[in-house]
Amino acid sequence: MATELLLEAHGLAKSYGPVVALRSADLLVQPGEVHALLGANGAGKSTLVRLLTGVISPDSGTVAVRGEQVRIGSPARAAAIGLSPVFQDPALVPDLTVAQNMRLTADDPERVHAELRALDLDLDFGELVRDVPLPLLRMIDLARALAREPELLLLDEITAALPSDLAERVFTVMTAVRERGGSVLFITHRLKEVIASCDQATILRDGGAVATIDPRERGEEAIVGYMLGPEAAAAAAIALEQEAGPERPAPPAEGASALEVRGLSVGLVREVSFALRPGEILGIAALEGQGQDELFAVLSGQRTPETGEIHVAGKPLRARHPYDAIRAGVVLVPADRLQALLPQRSVRENIASPRYNRPGRWGAINMRDEGRRVRGAIDSLQIDVRAGRQARRLSGGNQQKVTIGRWLASGFRTMLCFDPTRGIDVGTKRQIYALLRRLADEGGAIVFFSSELTEFPLVCDRVLTLYGGGITAELPGPAADEASLLRAMHGLVEETGEAA
Amino acid sequence: MSSTTVAGTATPPSTSRSVRILRRHGWTIGVFLLLIALVFYWRGQTTLKWGPFDVQSLAIDALPLCFAACGQAIVILSGGIDLSIGSMMALVNVVSARVMLHMSFRDAVLSSIVIVLGAALVGAAIGLTIVVTRVADIIVTLAMLFVLGGLALAVLEVPGGGAPTRYQNLVTLDTVLTHWLPSALVILFGAYTLMWLTVRRTRVGLALYAIGSNRNAAYLAGVNVPATRVLAYAYSGAFGALGGLALTAASGLGDPNAGGIYTLNSVAAVVLGGVSLLGGVGGLIGPICAAFVLTLVKTVLILRGVDQNYAQVIQGALIVLVVMIGGLVVRQKGKS
DSSP states (O other): OOOSOOOHHHHHHETTTTTTEEEEEEEOOOTOOEEEEEEEETTHHHHHHHHHSSSOOOOOOEEEETTTOOOOSSHHHHHOOOOTEOOOSSOOOOTHHHHHHHHTTOOOOOHHHHHHHTTTOOOOTTSBGGGSSSHHHHHHHHHHHTTTSSSEEEEEEEGGSSSSHOOOOOHHHHHHHHTTTTTEEEOOOOOOHHHHSSEEEEEEEETTEEEEOOOHHHHHHHHHHHHHHHHHHHHHHHHHHHHSSSSSSSOOOOOOSSSSEEEEEETTEEEEEEEEEOOOOOEEEEEEEESSSHHHHTTTTOOSSSSSEEETTTEOOOOOOOHHHHTTTTEOOOEEEEEEEOOOOOOOHHHHHGTTTTTTSSSSSOOHHHHHHHHHHHHTTTOOTTTTTTTGGGGGHHHHHHHHHHHHOOOOSEEEEEEEETTOOOOHHHHHHHHHHHEEEHHHEEEEEOOOOTTHHHSSSSSEEEETTTEEEEEEEEGGGHHHHHHHHHTOOOSSGOOO | OOOOOTTTBOOOOOHHHHHHHHSSSSHHHHHHHHHHHHHHHHTOOOOOOOOOHHHHHHHHHHHHHHHHHHHHHHHHHHHHHOTHHHHHHHHHHHHHHHHHHTTTTHHHHHHHHHHHHHHHHHHHHHHHHHHOOOHHHHHHHHHHOOOOOOOHHHSSSSOOOOOOHHHHHHHHTOOOOSSTTHHHHHHHHHHIIIIIIITTSSHHHHHHHHHOOHHHHHHHHTTOOOOOOOOHHHHHHHHHHHHHHHHHHSSBBOOTTTTTTHHHHHHHHHTTTOOTTTSSSSSSSHHHHHHHHHHHHHHHHHHHHOOOHHHHHHHHHHHHHHHHHHHHHHHHHOOO
């Protein structure tokens, strides 16, 4: 191939405290190629892009552009040495007009406008960015990056929130950049796009680059294989074997649904319907930004659906506020525990807090009853309360137990768990799996989203995959191994799953 | 030029230029109209003939608050808040009154320039403290409110000092071209033009708005966020100094306690002037008009013989009322 590498990154590493975001990543980009950067959620893609564009600084490792060592340091510097990024979040300031935004970054509004028109789009640059729809902002960001005539264009999941006709234009742009000798680093979750338009693909797993391959030659299955890794593939095989074993009693088939969703549409979510029975754990698997956030927001009463109905135990629920959902027995355990907890208050107050806001309980608190219920929750969850004076001092796992414990003490019908084991150690994770199962056995219904695919067969009775706001597959829990899930989550047609 | 409409990405309807100006500067225009209405109401209260003296006295009264509002507005636009601006005015007031007591006019003007530049440096130091220590703006500037206030008392314990008569006349007596245009107003708009308009349309000016609007997006776009924050506080220091000098010229005295009211009054003027407390939205003309409104309200209430204590109640209620009505209008606009 070419004699000189355009971009050469070696051993890039970044940790946030004890959390390793990127262990040691290598990336080699040739001049004049479209290079895909792939990996499961949390594999380190975004961290790598942020390092290459100077948003964050690496703990160790080197970056060379055209053979010369560089220290990037800031987004402005990255642009100066020919690395132009289009981030997931538009780098456009909402209260300035589009033209002012261009002047802010020392770009010529006329040239950016010309690039935008070349994309067959037009917009009055006197508009405030605040008033411009998000997909168009992405395209303006792209036009600005193109106007700088970068040597390397970095596109971080640009197609994730674009309608298909705009996504097509992005592919045209990538080809054009390659034709004039530039390179593109293309981050995406959509494997089809990679096969269709990329020359090389580097796959990250667990914070390191595991392979660089020619995607057209090797195909989607090879990519999924690298994303999974040998251990996970083996584990998936074991899980499949266990499927036959009569491990788990089937949940009761008849009776009213604990939660039923009919034709629900909100934001990205389009016409989603499903039902779950008391005693059932339903998994929702999806790549980032496929509508799961909206779905959970609606179910927990934070957003109102555009169309569709939610029924709880046979009764319609039209929640205008989380309070309505909670009163109907639908409760949320969010991924960000500090969003749910009162971090400066004690474990006891945290667990008791959902009980405070019922009308009729605005008088004095029955301390004895509260103490009894809280102790019951603490005991049954095995919460370590040595640091219990302030919830923020607890470990992540114990904090998560407290957020679950709140609903144990006050009672619930359906629990929505959004990535409940994020950033929790393995031992506590197991405890949480067991706890969820116990709650289900006691008659609770649980909706479970996780960014860790290995959890689904361990936890769930049934798994739905969400892609682009719609349900693409339904898998029985034990059959929901990573490979099947990944395929369905990428919107690939599932050949065998439906038969089960 | 017609815009292509993409499936699912309706481009916003292009609005005519005049409509857009009205929409974006609606608040400033509204405050300006409120000011005009107040002026007419004020004149309606007396039978005396309306003359240049009235304009002059209004300008004298409003000038210190106008400067304070400008400084505060720039900091709030950039996403911060400066609680120390009143003490900065007090400190500059007493320092200038001591320094200028026996000075010639020329030296007094020269030392004014030095004082403004010095105050800008102090402001920059405050900004630097905020950026480096990562302590919240409100805490650092609250601390500086006490520090600068204490220094002002150390410089001059009781009201005293003075300034050359000609220097005082700049604010209290002189007019430019016609008797109807007091030089105080010329100085105000001169400072506004020189210090703000010149940067408003540059990258630096845009960066001030950008970091107040969305700090993360500004950073991703390559804005030097810390330097811009420091600059905002430097501005606040400089405008605070101009406010302090205006106090000296208007009263001919240095008073260590004179600045106290200006911290919160400047925030009131900024809010009334249509600047979002969240940053990123607004300008300086709105707060300047609002400073005149607040000054005039006080004048009118005194003229009507309203008890001083009730005057404060009415002033406070007016701020809430205007901001509330403004908020309702904005929300209505958002719905349509």
